[in-house]
Amino acid sequence: MSGLAEQVVALGVIALAQLPQPQDLQASQASGDPDSIHVLVNRQNPLEPVDYSPDDLAEVGVRTSEPEPVYLREEAAEAAEKLFEEASDDGVSLAATSGYRSFESQARLYSARYAEHGVEPTDEFAARPGYSEHQTGLAVDVISIDNPECILGECFHETPEFDWLEDGADDFGFVIRYPEGMEDITGFAYEPWHLRYVGTETAAEVAERDLTLEEYWREPAAPEYDDPEPDPEHLRR
Ligand SMILES: [Zn+2]
Structure with missing residues (x-):
């Protein structure tokens, strides 16, 4: 090949590499940074460091089912407060039951x-310690106050509170992280009560496409440790 032809080929390769790839066109990619709101935590992706704890935890100013307050990272706490406020305006009886859990408590x-x-x-x-989304400070478990028999139970799925969340949690940046029938991908059985904060843009796309975070971020399924x-x-210890 002549010098010129080589240069043309090289330019072509650069141009191709710079074309937007399908994954660039979505709101986010999975992150390994525990401080990112897009950190991926599952059975294949423990937090690093394994005993990570966020430095911006804030008490979530919402109704809780336990005497202890619920903490989330600041951004997620604010989003949860807005979500609960709107739910309450719509006559939906949500309470938070569990938010941030430290490595030690897990x-x-x-x-x-x-x-x-x-x-x-x-x-x-x-989840094993270091493998729980609750350790990120971005996950919260919620309950229906009117249906105490469904606390952390699959029948939460039947409550008006769940219907409301399925419809609107993404408007506040939360996704239903462990959907029904996706255990082979997420590693978790259906947990209609477990919400994960990922920001409004990502949450809207995940909800719209009806995906798990693993699928949305094109990451391998994580059924096993x-x-x-x-x-x-x-x-x-
Ligand atoms: Zn949970």
Whole structure:
């Protein structure tokens, strides 16, 4: 090839590489940065560092089902407050039950169950420490005050509160993170009550396309942990 032809080919390669790729046209990509609102946490993607804790936690000023306050990262807390306010205006009876959980509290939760029941039932019950979205400060579990029998139960799906969230949570930047029938992708059975903050643009696209975050971000499915047993160092210390 002549020098000129080589230059033309090289330019062509550069031009192709600069064409927008389909994934660039969406609102966000998955991040490995625990401080990003787009951090991906699942059975294949623990938080790094594993004992990460956010430095901008804020008490969420909404009705809670427990005596303890619920904390989220500032941006998510503000969004949750707006969501609850609008829900209340629409006559929907939501309360928050669980927001940020530290590595240590997830370790306590997991270890207590693990000591009694072993790994499999415990993995079904709770994420391993370092693998919970609640540790990001971007996830909140909600309940229907009028339907206490459905707290953290699948029948939450039948409540008017869920209908309202399915319709409008994305307007406030939240997605229903563990949809029905997607366990082989998310690693979680259906959790209609678990909301994850990703910002309004991403949430709108995820809701519109009816996807899991793994699918939206074109990340591998995460049905399983790599290790059959949790890291003993991560159990209650
Ligand atoms: Zn949850």
